[in-house]
Amino acid sequence: MLDFEYKNPTKIIFGKGKIKNIAKEIPADSKVLLLYGGGSIKNNGIYEQVKEALKDFQFLEFGGIPANPEYEVLLQALKVIKEENITYLLAVGGGSVIDGTKFLSSAALYEGRNPWDILTKSIRTEKGMPFGTVLTIPATGSEMNSGAVITRAETQEKLGMGGPGLFPEFSVLDPQVVSSLPERQLVNGITDAYTHVLEQYMTYPAGAFLQDRFSESIMQTLIEVGPRVIKDPSDYEAASNFMWCCTMALNGLIQKGVPTDWAVHSMGHELTALFGIDHARTLAIVAPSHYRYNFEAKKAKLAQYAERVWDVKEGTLEEKAVIAIQKTEEFFQSMDIKTKLSDYTESYEGTAQTIAKRFTARGWTRLGEHKALAPSDVEKIIEMSY
Amino acid sequence: MLDFEYKNPTKIIFGKGKIKNIAKEIPADSKVLLLYGGGSIKNNGIYEQVKEALKDFQFLEFGGIPANPEYEVLLQALKVIKEENITYLLAVGGGSVIDGTKFLSSAALYEGRNPWDILTKSIRTEKGMPFGTVLTIPATGSEMNSGAVITRAETQEKLGMGGPGLFPEFSVLDPQVVSSLPERQLVNGITDAYTHVLEQYMTYPAGAFLQDRFSESIMQTLIEVGPRVIKDPSDYEAASNFMWCCTMALNGLIQKGVPTDWAVHSMGHELTALFGIDHARTLAIVAPSHYRYNFEAKKAKLAQYAERVWDVKEGTLEEKAVIAIQKTEEFFQSMDIKTKLSDYTESYEGTAQTIAKRFTARGWTRLGEHKALAPSDVEKIIEMSY
Numbered sequence: 097m098l099d100f101e102y103k104n105p106t107k108i109i110f111g112k113g114k115i116k117n118i119a120k121e122i123p124a125d126s127k128v129l130l131l132y133g134g135g136s137i138k139n140n141g142i143y144e145q146v147k148e149a150l151k152d153f154q155f156l157e158f159g160g161i162p163a164n165p166e167y168e169v170l171l172q173a174l175k176v177i178k179e180e181n182i183t184y185l186l187a188v189g190g191g192s193v194i195d196g197t198k199f200l201s202s203a204a205l206y207e208g209r210n211p212w213d214i215l216t217k218s219i220r221t222e223k224g225m226p227f228g229t230v231l232t233i234p235a236t237g238s239e240m241n242s243g244a245v246i247t248r249a250e251t252q253e254k255l256g257m258g259g260p261g262l263f264p265e266f267s268v269l270d271p272q273v274v275s276s277l278p279e280r281q282l283v284n285g286i287t288d289a290y291t292h293v294l295e296q297y298m299t300y301p302a303g304a305f306l307q308d309r310f311s312e313s314i315m316q317t318l319i320e321v322g323p324r325v326i327k328d329p330s331d332y333e334a335a336s337n338f339m340w341c342c343t344m345a346l347n348g349l350i351q352k353g354v355p356t357d358w359a360v361h362s363m364g365h366e367l368t369a370l371f372g373i374d375h376a377r378t379l380a381i382v383a384p385s386h387y388r389y390n391f392e393a394k395k396a397k398l399a400q401y402a403e404r405v406w407d408v409k410e411g412t413l414e415e416k417a418v419i420a421i422q423k424t425e426e427f428f429q430s431m432d433i434k435t436k437l438s439d440y441t442e443s444y445e446g447t448a449q450t451i452a453k454r455f456t457a458r459g460w461t462r463l464g465e466h467k468a469l470a471p472s473d474v475e476k477i478i479e480m481s482y
Numbered sequence: 483m484l485d486f487e488y489k490n491p492t493k494i495i496f497g498k499g500k501i502k503n504i505a506k507e508i509p510a511d512s513k514v515l516l517l518y519g520g521g522s523i524k525n526n527g528i529y530e531q532v533k534e535a536l537k538d539f540q541f542l543e544f545g546g547i548p549a550n551p552e553y554e555v556l557l558q559a560l561k562v563i564k565e566e567n568i569t570y571l572l573a574v575g576g577g578s579v580i581d582g583t584k585f586l587s588s589a590a591l592y593e594g595r596n597p598w599d600i601l602t603k604s605i606r607t608e609k610g611m612p613f614g615t616v617l618t619i620p621a622t623g624s625e626m627n628s629g630a631v632i633t634r635a636e637t638q639e640k641l642g643m644g645g646p647g648l649f650p651e652f653s654v655l656d657p658q659v660v661s662s663l664p665e666r667q668l669v670n671g672i673t674d675a676y677t678h679v680l681e682q683y684m685t686y687p688a689g690a691f692l693q694d695r696f697s698e699s700i701m702q703t704l705i706e707v708g709p710r711v712i713k714d715p716s717d718y719e720a721a722s723n724f725m726w727c728c729t730m731a732l733n734g735l736i737q738k739g740v741p742t743d744w745a746v747h748s749m750g751h752e753l754t755a756l757f758g759i760d761h762a763r764t765l766a767i768v769a770p771s772h773y774r775y776n777f778e779a780k781k782a783k784l785a786q787y788a789e790r791v792w793d794v795k796e797g798t799l800e801e802k803a804v805i806a807i808q809k810t811e812e813f814f815q816s817m818d819i820k821t822k823l824s825d826y827t828e829s830y831e832g833t834a835q836t837i838a839k840r841f842t843a844r845g846w847t848r849l850g851e852h853k854a855l856a857p858s859d860v861e862k863i864i865e866m867s868y
Binding site for chain 1: 483484485486487488489490491492493494495496497498500657689690691692693695696698699700702703706707719722723726727730735738739
């Protein structure tokens with residue numbers, strides 16, 4: 097097991113009808129900015145519940161934060177925060193709204209001239225404006241971690257940020273929200289959470305037996321409840337497990353003491369930036385090729401995963417590892433997630449070279465758990481994903 | 483899945499040689515009271531490491547906190563805290579020292595006249611004196627939770643306390659400490675952690691699939707590394723997993739969203755109070771009888787546990803459930819933990835009646851996950867444990 101530090105101070109409030117509890121969590125004298133996305137919360141009753149909960153607070157609203165939270169839109173919200181002397185942020189939405197709110201939490205207290213520097217200069221946020229969240233789409237885990245990914249359309253970039261100051265103070269998880277989600281968001285959520293686990297698990301054995309089993313537990317549960325959620329999103333038992341899996345997949349716990357990869361995300365982000373493909377789907381496109389390309393380095397864990405998660409008991413280690421990749425692809429495909437770039441765009445030619453060049457330009461020359469993947473490897477992996 | 487709230491702000495600092503990090507965690511102007519037990523830390527180098535880490539702080543020492551932290555001894559430490567204007571506590575030890583420190587954290591700021599009331603009146607501690615821990619014996623999980631159990635020899639009582647103000651601010655977990663532990667403490671730790679999981683798992687199915695798998699993960703890992711740790715406590719891979727299992731077994735995570743039992747602990751505490759039997763061993767005495775007595779209520783989970791943890795694939799649900807109890811007993815016995823009260827004392831006659839009477843006197847008439855066990859049931863369970 098590798099050495100680690102772990103601290104996660106977010107308070108989770110999980111269950112039916114818990115949105116009203118936010119009134120107890122936000123300091124009474126706060127001036128709140130309520131942030132949300134495209135307005136779906138106005139159709140499923142969540143907006144009304146949140147407004148009712150905030151009725152004794154001074155608050156303003158900022159709607160319209162798009163999927164893949166867009167820098168230019170966030171700058172407008174930042175203007176509101178500063179002009180209106182906002183002291184508390186409340187994100188009501190999925191990963192995009194929460195990530196956007198994390199950027200705002202950081203930018204609101206940032207003393208530099210240009211908030212984009214927080215992303216390009218990897219500035220770690222030690223202290224942000226306090227914020228809470230009401231999660232409406234289980235997927236990214238942003239509701240219980242301190243990271244965010246922000247997109248800038250102008251430069252077709254999608255960059256990460258984070259720091260211990262960016263944990264939500266609280267997050268309300270009411271699994272009933274799942275019932276109003278379209279199938280596309282459900283399968284994206286399942287795929288996103290599943291791939292989050294893979295990024296922290298599909299590396300090499302590091303003697304972290306408990307963490308391995310926790311990761312396997314999340315994947316097993318997603319395999320078990322995923323089809324039930326898709327079939328009937330009002331199945332509370334399935335929805336509640338789906339929701340908690342998504343949070344646990346990326347709240348930091350399973351990555352402690354183990355090597356992590358994250359190359360799939362680095363490559364996937366580029367496909368979203370270039371083609372607008374849903375984040376989760378980019379992961380399903382890249383992951384199988386990534387594991388095939390890095391087969392030797394990852395085959396021991398692939399085989400363990402085949403045995404424990406997919407119950408593959410026969411065959412050599414290599415045979416099990418091959419089956420593991422197939423099973424993963426089939427799982428994505430069973431949810432109607434396409435696993436090739438050409439399924440999403442006809443203009444995929446040259447993508448591998450474009451991405452490799454961008455990685456070179458950014459100095460991203462040491463990706464993966466061994467910090468051994470160069471842009472030339474990325475080029476080959478993306479080509480295998482066509 | 484049941485509704486739940488979860489927040490655990492303790493910072494874990496895990497790995498080799500991390501004791502020196504405590505200097506960064508304690509506020510610079512603190513006046514520290516260093517608390518420890520019987521002095522084993524003076525033989526294994528931990529005391530020297532802690533003193534070196536505290537060299538720039540004002541600090542006093544209070545040693546001699548016994549196993550099952552004794553109220554009268556703690557009152558002496560409380561006097562030191564008040565007379566010397568201590569502002570920060572540092573527990574260096576196992577669960578007893580950490581639990582004792584939690585009592586002191588609460589009592590130091592308690593405004594009532596009699597600190598024993600914190601225990602007898604179940605006073606929840608919202609704010610305590612800040613404290614950190616250096617864990618020297620993996621077992622109780624106290625290093626990452628907000629509960630404590632305190633003993634009062636005068637009245638042969640062992641009572642619990644807790645509250646959100648009693649999480650350690652930080653806990654240092656260096657698995658190298660395991661190498662200096664005697665076998666007795668190792669097997670106690672494995673048994674204690676294992677039974678902690680059982681108390682939160684061996685109830686009835688509540689549709690919390692992920693939590694079930696996490697619990698099974700901890701038990702599987704303990705079964706895997708336990709014998710390795712006993713055979714060679716300097717096996718770092720095994721020791722680090724053992725240590726992290728103990729913490730995860732009782733840091734609150736696996737109990738969220740599920741019913742919990744804890745009747746085994748309630749009964750076990752009495753055996754420690756009456757006979758001085760090691761805490762972990764009292765759990766191994768009581769648990770098998772408890773599961774046999776409550777077989778109907780628990781058989782579904784017993785069978786799931788048999789299948790997933792002990793790989794029992796044949797037989798009816800009832801047959802699997804019976805095997806589950808046998809396997810659990812055999813696991814304890816394989817570590818030379820005796821599982822009958824008569825293995826520890828010749829004067830066991832009447833114990834069941836004594837304990838039942840004490841429970842009646844305290845009004846403890848609704849134990850277990852169904853809150854259905856009366857003192858008359860307790861009497862039968864203890865008799866079955868003779």
